[in-house]
Amino acid sequence: MSGAMVTPRGFDDYSPYSALSDDELMKLAIDRSLIEDNNSIGSIQSSQPVDRQPNYQPNQFTTRFRLPSATRHMYDFPRANPNPANPHPNTSPANPPSADPIIDARPLVTVIKNGDLKALKEIVKCNPMSLLVPNQEGWISLHEAAYYGQKECLKILLRAHPGMVNTCGSYNQTPLLLAATFHHVNCVECLLDRGANPDIANKDGETPLFKACEKPNVEIVDHLLKYGASVHKACVQGETPLHEAAGHANVEICQMLLEAGAKLNAINNYVMEPFYVATQNGGVDVLHFLISKGADINSQARNGETPLYEASKNGHKEVVELLLSHKADANRTTKSGLLPLHVAVQKGHFEIVSMLIPATCKVKVQRSGISPLHLAAEHNRDWILEMLIEAGYDVNVQLAEDRSKMYEDHRSTALYFAVTNSNLEAANMLLEAGANPNLDMFNPLLIAVRQGYMEMITALVEHGANMNASIPTHPCSFPAVVMLGMKYLHILNYLKYLMSNGCDALSCFDCTYGSKPHPPLRISRRGSVFGETLHYITDEDEARRNTCVQFCEAISDPKISHWAGPIIDVLLDYVGHVKLCSRLIENLDSY
Known part of the structure; x- marks a missing residue:
């Protein structure tokens, strides 16, 4: 249906009806909408759907509204005749019209969207049951009013059908949930006053309170809590409203929820507490608040990651600093055996690495089976590599066997990673710090030879690389460097x-x-x-x-x-x- 307004012609053009008042003409239009013939129904069914708010982006749960073809005509008034030369196309001057004229009017959804209370009251008076016809999403007119934030329309509709206040759409969305989702505070208040249930969730388990915390709105949260909304109901992912509020770093809403009885250490399906979720987004103020309320700063998710690990991974320097100042344990490993230092090195967060080095036990690092040096060399974090070497990390430490087997060539040293990456600067740092170039199953010199990287070959040879190393998987009776060199270098x-x-x-x-x-x-x-x-x-x-x-x-x-x-x-x-x-x-x- 087109939502565009058509400028009405003067009533003088309809001389047989010039004596009728505006209210009488509107009533005639409504009456005609209920007895549309098949031709008018067909023309309406081919029209376009009503436009939504331009700033609304549909997601996987809410698609753009469109009336079903079978019911769309029930929401429409007759259209204005597009030909002003002949206001009655089915008649001629010799045969004047014998029925009421076709005048301009708007569909029900547009009436609600524009807050046209007068037109809405006429619809309620003449055809109240049309207000209950659902669209493809299962929305009735009450949903539309909540969606568009039309409080006065809501009042009219609720007076007409008070028992429909908790009607659910196809996705189990109530008018209250829509009003909360789109921050229509006055509509939320109106619906609650008229008996809306604040705990009805959509199919994702999201309640109006959850949505108000997801897109933080203090006023709506306050109204919902006053009407007894549950602070414990979780969505299908197991997250509570407190998880959402903490994740969006809203201290005020977190405080309101806790005062209403929310559990500080509630866990979601991934065993993440609200405090853990807050570290993902770097909200320092909300972390201060949750710590003051007794949050566990060393809680671990299902995969063993701690808040400190999460903050280190995401590069939240201020959060890492805060956690360490409150004695967060930098030596708790994930289920894969990694420490916060490992992930900070891998991601290249230089300042965080500098904070974690003194807080990390080297014995714990050794037990993990992988040194931060390996990760620094693998990901070409040269500045961090230099920092780790200066901090005394062993340049000759080898990967644990189970980690080495993850690589086809069973590499084991940081030097091998540097050579494989053709990172001469990193290789030189390691060699000058005492790295042994002959510890790997496949000698790094063979890699440099195959790459044809003469500067790397020279560096390795000058630091004692075995010139006569063999290739375990390709046995030959002469030096493997000769065999590889014949194929990949300026031979002579x-x-x-x-x-x-x-x-x-x-x-x-x-x-x-x-x-x-x-x-x-x-x-x-x-x-x-x-x-x-x-x-x-x-x-x-x-x-x-x-x-x-x-x-x-x-x-x-x-x-x-x-x-x-x-x-x-x-x-x-x-x-x-x-x-x-x-x-x-x-x-x-x-x-």
Whole structure:
């Protein structure tokens, strides 16, 4: 239905009815609305729905109102004729109208929205039952009046139908709940005075008091409490009005609720108390108030997180400072074993980390199986990494086995995280603080080699990285750095640097076949953190599948073989007299 106003023509245009008063014309319009013929019903059903308040955003619980097609005509008055040249389109000057004229009027919802009390009284007088026709949401006219905040309309409607004050819509919304939700204080007061039940909840378990705390309104909360609204009724998530008030940092409403008997330590479905919820949003004043009332500052949610942990996670510096000043325990772990310090480091909250370091027991950190250093390196929190090193955290501490297994490469040190992230600054800080580059199952040097990051390789080598480290999952008879370096670096300069720093060049010329013919190769491209493996094609293929790859076989990979000659020449400069196997000779001959 269109909510637009149509400017009425002068009554002189309807000469047969010029003698009628405005009230008589309105009565005629209402009477005609009740005997609409099928054509007028069809035209009304095709019209648009009434617009809601522009600042109202429907959510998952409340959708935009629209009258059902079967009932929409019951809310309508006849429309004005859009053609002023012929006010009676079905008649001609020779055949004057024999019925009442069609005059401009508005639908019921628009009458309520605009607070047109005169029109509403006429509807009540002539067709009171139309006020009870529900829309698709199950709302009747009383809901509409509460929704639009029309107190005087509410009074008229309640006088007509006093027993409908607690009528529920499809989502179990009462007029009182709508009035409380949209902050219509006068409507709330009117409905309560006329017997509205303040404890009827919608399908989410939200009462009018809950909604008044969700969008804090002190006046509405005060009215509801005076009429006996329950402070204990929880929504389907288990949250009470006090949870909502605390979460929105409203001290005044929290005080009103507690004075009315609300439980300070009530828990929701996640075992969160109102105090815990308040820390999520950083409300310092409401936390001061709840602490003064005896709130448990060390309460733990179902997952073991404390208010201090929650404030540290969300970066609420003032809240962390407040909690620590009231002796909040910084050493309570979550069910996953983490401390507030861990999450503050992970999120990069520098100032909070600085407050938590002196309050955190290093023995508790050690028992957690993960150091803050690991998290700082993993998330590239370089300033925090430096702070932790200066605070004396062990740069060589390793992840607990159960945490290490969460990573495919079973990494264990903070240095490994830094190298994996190509974070040279963090790696240098750790190395200079004494980090051992040879503690991980997969040597960090191999990661740097695969990345082709020469500066990182140099830093690791200068601090004692094992040049001849192997790859446990990819056994080879020569240094793994050579195998990886042939694929990912400027080969010759890289090899010269490795050989000059102690890489075993001689092992590259060890071959079990010697001058004998070598079996054909099958190259298997296996996705893994370290790339590819090589296997033989022989009658004993399965038995020999795990045989160590030799240098002569690796250099024959089609991706690398075009570099075979220069690589072998460089390696020969770092060994004495060696005998080349038949495959290396083949590669040199083809060079």
